[in-house]
Amino acid sequence: MPEAWSEKRERQYQHIKDGQLDKGVSEDEAEEIAARTVNKSRAQEGEAEEASRSSLEDKSPSERGGERSHTGAQGRTKEQLYQDARRQDVDGRSSMTKEELRDAVEDR
Known part of the structure; x- marks a missing residue:
């Protein structure tokens, strides 16, 4: 423990x-x-x-x-995806939709 x-x-x-x-x-x-x-x-x-x-x-x-x-990226909120994109230093993340963020995070 x-x-x-x-x-x-x-x-x-x-x-x-x-x-x-x-x-x-x-x-x-x-x-x-x-x-x-x-x-x-x-x-x-x-x-x-x-x-x-x-x-x-x-x-x-x-x-x-x-x-x-445990459903992978499609199950996360937009905020969670945004935080992942931020950690991965994805360009243009602040103007992305949830779907765009999911695609960007999964592509890295």
Whole structure:
């Protein structure tokens, strides 16, 4: 268990990981999904020292209920695609539509 996680977060992590394993997801992917979900919840509840803007402004994992869950680029919001484009230094990203951002991010 990461040092910053509480017992509650560890139980949440284990529950999510077990659920993913039951669905047939690999061990590594299940751990990644569980950790990302717990870390996002921690960020939204003010438990994390650092948090991305998308973690703070997006729906919580429980509100989202699997929407956009592991569907690749087509499942991400325009803001998430924009942030990816920004990290990849895509030219003209500020005037792109969601579809254009998705194409630009996927092309890199």
